[in-house]
Amino acid sequence: MPAPISVDQGLYTQVQQFYARQVQLLGNGDIDRWSETFTEDAVFEQEAERGRVFAGNAPPQRHGRAVIAAAARGAVRQRQEGNVVRRYWIGMLQVEAATDGSVRTRYRAVLFQTVRGSASAVYLSTTGEDVLIRENGDWRVHHRINSHDNAAGVSTGSEEEESHG
Amino acid sequence: MPAPISVDQGLYTQVQQFYARQVQLLGNGDIDRWSETFTEDAVFEQEAERGRVFAGNAPPQRHGRAVIAAAARGAVRQRQEGNVVRRYWIGMLQVEAATDGSVRTRYRAVLFQTVRGSASAVYLSTTGEDVLIRENGDWRVHHRINSHDNAAGVSTGSEEEESHG
Amino acid sequence: MPAPISVDQGLYTQVQQFYARQVQLLGNGDIDRWSETFTEDAVFEQEAERGRVFAGNAPPQRHGRAVIAAAARGAVRQRQEGNVVRRYWIGMLQVEAATDGSVRTRYRAVLFQTVRGSASAVYLSTTGEDVLIRENGDWRVHHRINSHDNAAGVSTGSEEEESHG
Numbered sequence A, B, C: 001m002p003a004p005i006s007v008d009q010g011l012y013t014q015v016q017q018f019y020a021r022q023v024q025l026l027g028n029g030d031i032d033r034w035s036e037t038f039t040e041d042a043v044f045e046q047e048a049e050r051g052r053v054f055a056g057n058a059p060p061q062r063h064g065r066a067v068i069a070a071a072a073r074g075a076v077r078q079r080q081e082g083n084v085v086r087r088y089w090i091g092m093l094q095v096e097a098a099t100d101g102s103v104r105t106r107y108r109a110v111l112f113q114t115v116r117g118s119a120s121a122v123y124l125s126t127t128g129e130d131v132l133i134r135e136n137g138d139w140r141v142h143h144r145i146n147s148h149d150n151a152a153g154v155s156t157g158s159e160e161e162e163s164h165g
Helices: A011-028 A029-033 A066-081 A153-157 A159-164 B008-029 B029-035 B065-082 B157-163 C009-028 C030-034 C065-081 C150-153 C157-163
Strands: A038-049 A060-061 A084-097 A103-115 A120-135 A138-148 B038-047 B062-065 B084-097 B105-116 B120-135 B138-148 C038-045 C062-063 C083-096 C103-115 C120-135 C138-148
Touching: A011 A029, A011 A103, A011 A138, A011 B008, A011 B084, A011 B105, A011 C009, A029 A066, A038 A084, A060 A066, A060 B105, A084 A153, A084 B084, A084 B105, A084 B120, A084 C009, A084 C083, A103 B120, A120 C083, A120 C103, A138 B138, A138 C009, A159 C157, B008 B084, B008 B105, B008 C009, B008 C083, B008 C103, B029 B065, B029 B105, B029 C062, B038 B065, B062 B065, B065 B084, B105 C120, C009 C030, C009 C083, C009 C103, C009 C120, C009 C138, C009 C150, C030 C065, C038 C065, C062 C065, C065 C083
Parallel strands: A038 A138, B038 B138, C038 C138
Antiparallel strands: A038 A060, A084 A103, A103 A120, A120 A138, A120 B120, A120 C120, B038 B062, B084 B105, B105 B120, B120 B138, B120 C120, C038 C062, C083 C103, C103 C120, C120 C138
8 A cells, every 4th residue: 555645534534433333342342243344255364474484373364254253252252251351443544445446444453451450551463454345334344464563473373363353 | 332324524533633632631731721621510430341340439420620620630740740651542433423412422542651761551441431512612521431441440549530531 | 732623624634644654654664655754854853751851862853854764774674683563653643734834743652562472562652743744745744853751762872763653
């Protein structure tokens, strides 16, 4: 996404609102509604940082809303058992309108974790690249690539869902 | 705030600008001007996370701009004595226009703390829910509920003001 | 920037997009394109917090895109050697349009650092004040003052470039 061209401000704030809602749903553990922010046939990829050796197994690729939702439900259950609150922030959002009506985004994401009764801290820092398409009057994620700043985080099965935001 | 409907982009950026200014005033310790971002009769509530047992005393409820300002001045004094800088970030902003002209918002907030001469760190992670109303050409907080991710943080008197942002 | 007046929403989102792109370029280590987000004659100042005693040497002032770029390249090299990923977030953005066509901004910035194979953490918290001017169809930084919350951070030569975002 090299071009320094600003997209239409209406589209930009729409996409900001889309992500705000999406990550709040995930933080709240409302996976039913969160999963509807993905298309039925969405693909969710976890990737190590480009240009660096990937430390673990092949990065996971989840196909379809049902599979994506199941992984997120597992992560929410883990959080609840661990008495952990996780808040996803998406920021530094770049938005590009494609000619086919879809929207490409690229953003940083940070996950703040609070263990009940102790301090809050940064848990993960990632970069996301999405293809959004319009369905039923709102945006949905059709394809997401999520790259951890810390590749080691990608290789541990139980934590990878935590970057879904 | 379940509906996936985007509000008018003009309103959305107005509210973003309102919060940017409000939290910068608080971070700067400018409580005179910060308190004017609340209505004269504003109510500020601190709440433990919904659905979880509250670890300490009853959550405080402050009534009126003067009381809210006094609490914030105490917190600013504490910071200065402790040689501490605190920066409030509001993000993941959801905005909903009510039919009565008020605006409902729901957002995450993070407080970054820097002790002079040592490292910066996340200090608190919270969720805010505001009712904003329009007065004198700008938005003001009429009602705020602030919920700490770490309920324990709510029960310690001296720290609660620090999430006013 | 005391006035509670919201700027035009189109300008506000333009500036948001400008900073999103600028900090992503820096995080990606793409200093060629990052440096083009500054004017040829840009000035970049590092400042201790206003009203506090400055702990180290005189704050650096870099004049011109070439000098600014060279400092950033040094910082990127250091990061790569240290196996460190740094992500710059700009937020709490206040934008004011000046009568001469330039734009004044004031914002908080946070730098998240991830050492490969270990945890992510907050590295720095700063406040930025920019003068942006329009060149070649996009905004560019003409003047930046960057103030660290932790003044000690300013006095260590090798780290100061890391707050360029």
